[in-house]
Amino acid sequence: xxxxxxxxxxxxxxxSDYAVSVGGQPADVYAMPTRYGQTLEDNKPVSVYDGAPLRxxxxxxxxDIGGTTSVTVEIGFLPVDDIRSVTAHPLSRGIEVRREGxxxxxxxxxxxxxxxxxxxxxxxRPLHLFFSPPVETPPEDAIVFGPGYHDLGYxxxxxxxxxxxxxxxxxxxxxxxxxAKNARNIRIMGRxxxxxxxxxxxxxxxGVVAPNGIILVNxxxxxxxxxxxxxxxxxxxxxxxxxxxxxxxxxxxxASVVWSADGFNPCNSRDVTVERCFIRSGDDCIxxxxxxxxxxxxLPHIPPETQPPVENIHVRQSVFxxxxxxxxxxxxxxxxxxxxxxxxxDCDVLFHWSSMDMGVxxxxxxxxxxx
Numbered sequence: 001x002x003x004x005x006x007x008x009x010x011x012x013x014x015x016s017d018y019a020v021s022v023g024g025q026p027a028d029v030y031a032m033p034t035r036y037g038q039t040l041e042d043n044k045p046v047s048v049y050d051g052a053p054l055r056x057x058x059x060x061x062x063x064d065i066g067g068t069t070s071v072t073v074e075i076g077f078l079p080v081d082d083i084r085s086v087t088a089h090p091l092s093r094g095i096e097v098r099r100e101g102x103x104x105x106x107x108x109x110x111x112x113x114x115x116x117x118x119x120x121x122x123x124x125r126p127l128h129l130f131f132s133p134p135v136e137t138p139p140e141d142a143i144v145f146g147p148g149y150h151d152l153g154y155x156x157x158x159x160x161x162x163x164x165x166x167x168x169x170x171x172x173x174x175x176x177x178x179x180a181k182n183a184r185n186i187r188i189m190g191r192x193x194x195x196x197x198x199x200x201x202x203x204x205x206x207g208v209v210a211p212n213g214i215i216l217v218n219x220x221x222x223x224x225x226x227x228x229x230x231x232x233x234x235x236x237x238x239x240x241x242x243x244x245x246x247x248x249x250x251x252x253x254x255a256s257v258v259w260s261a262d263g264f265n266p267c268n269s270r271d272v273t274v275e276r277c278f279i280r281s282g283d284d285c286i287x288x289x290x291x292x293x294x295x296x297x298x299l300p301h302i303p304p305e306t307q308p309p310v311e312n313i314h315v316r317q318s319v320f321x322x323x324x325x326x327x328x329x330x331x332x333x334x335x336x337x338x339x340x341x342x343x344x345x346d347c348d349v350l351f352h353w354s355s356m357d358m359g360v361x362x363x364x365x366x367x368x369x370x371x
Contacts, residue, residue, distance in 0.1 A: 011149045012173045015059065018127055019076035022063035028171070029127075030193075031057045032230055034256040035282055035323055036123045058280070060128040060254060062170070062191055062228060064135055070109040075116065075127065077102045082119070089115045090319055090348035111250065113278040113319045115350060122321075122351045130278060132226050132250045135191050138167035145192060147171030153198075154211050160186045168192025168227050179215045180222075188214065189225045197232045209234035209260065215241075222246040231255035236262040237281070242292060242308045243269045253279040256323045263320075267291045268308040268336055273316075280321035284329045288313055290336025290369060302335050304369035309337040315344045322352045322360075330371060331364030338370045 015031040036056040065071050077083060086104050088095035095114060097106045108114060108131055116127040138144060142165040143158065152158070152175060158166055160180040165187040168174060172192030180186055196210045210233045216222060222243060229237050229252070237253050240246055246269065255261040263279035266272045267289040279285040292307045320327045327349050330339055352360050363371060 020061045023071045027061040062130045066134045070107040142167045145172040150174045152176030181217045187223045193228045195230045212236045212239045214238040219243045228252045234260040246272045251277045277318040285320045289333040291333035307335045310339040326362040329362040332366040334365045
């Protein structure tokens with residue numbers, strides 16, 4: 001079966017393959033490509049937003065939940081011929097799925113991610129559901145993108161300066177990138193989608209890439225909260241370089257199409273917290289690096305002790321899915337004075353695969369430093 005994405009509102013990849021309601025309220029469902037079932041060359045951009053069929057897509061929907069009582073979620077499936085089982089993951093949440101024909105229901109009592117697998121197959125139309133606390137109202141001077149499609153391209157990045165907030169409203173789909181340099185007290189928030197889909201340039205291995213989705217350099221006191229980032233092209237989703245005090249909460253990443261699509265990369269940074277996030281990536285989910293001073297192949301050698309340190313990186317209560325490479329890695333770039341005090345606690349890994357026998361955890365000190 002070819003699962004079809006039906007673009008609406010000038011490019012948002014909506015689909016009716018699933019019908020989702022949360023607490024009786026319908027939620028929009030979106031389709032994204034994966035690396036599975038594609039006939040195109042590895043790392044070649046996949047154009048699926050013009051009505052072309054998706055071979056083995058993934059789906060996602062978002063909803064806010066709050067209070068102390070549980071909320072009932074109802075899912076309808078199309079088609080239903082080959083559905084033998086539906087399970088809710090991570091299993092640590094202990095969610096019981098009730099099924100009646102083409103309809104399943106379950107209850108959620110707190111924010112977090114729930115992924116439904118059909119017939120226990122990670123490649124067979126998984127549905128990622130992102131439940132967040134009620135969204136806050138943005139400040140009056142925020143940069144706001146309302147519901148609908150916003151195509152900014154890569155030559156017009158959303159640039160944040162001191163004290164600014166970027167707000168992606170529920171129903172907003174923004175094609176573009178976000179950047180900040182030497183900024184303090186900035187915030188990226190909301191329930192909308194930040195996406196990078198069109199091809200950009202070639203990387204060092206001649207793969208087609210686009211600019212990183214979020215690029216923060218030399219920033220302090222940063223909050224990334226609630227948004228979804230989707231990526232259908234090579235390159236990292238988020239890069240935080242030489243930053244201090246960065247909180248990342250309820251941040252959801254879907255970037256499964258090609259290798260080199262890292263999820264979140266804190267590089268030469270300090271006091272970074274990742275909490276209640278979901279990252280599904282075509283490369284490392286979280287890569288803790290020391291990469292200031294040049295590219296991974298830069299010559300001559302840059303002494304690690306001359307570069308800013310990496311310390312106090314804490315990941316907790318989050319869910320990860322790695323379609324190729326490692327889930328958590330220190331490296332490969334390790335140009336940093338030191339790398340220390342890294343913790344990963346109360347997290348779930350739903351799926352992990354690597355053609356190179358890489359592990360869920362890895363330390364790859366390409367440039368050497370004290371770890």
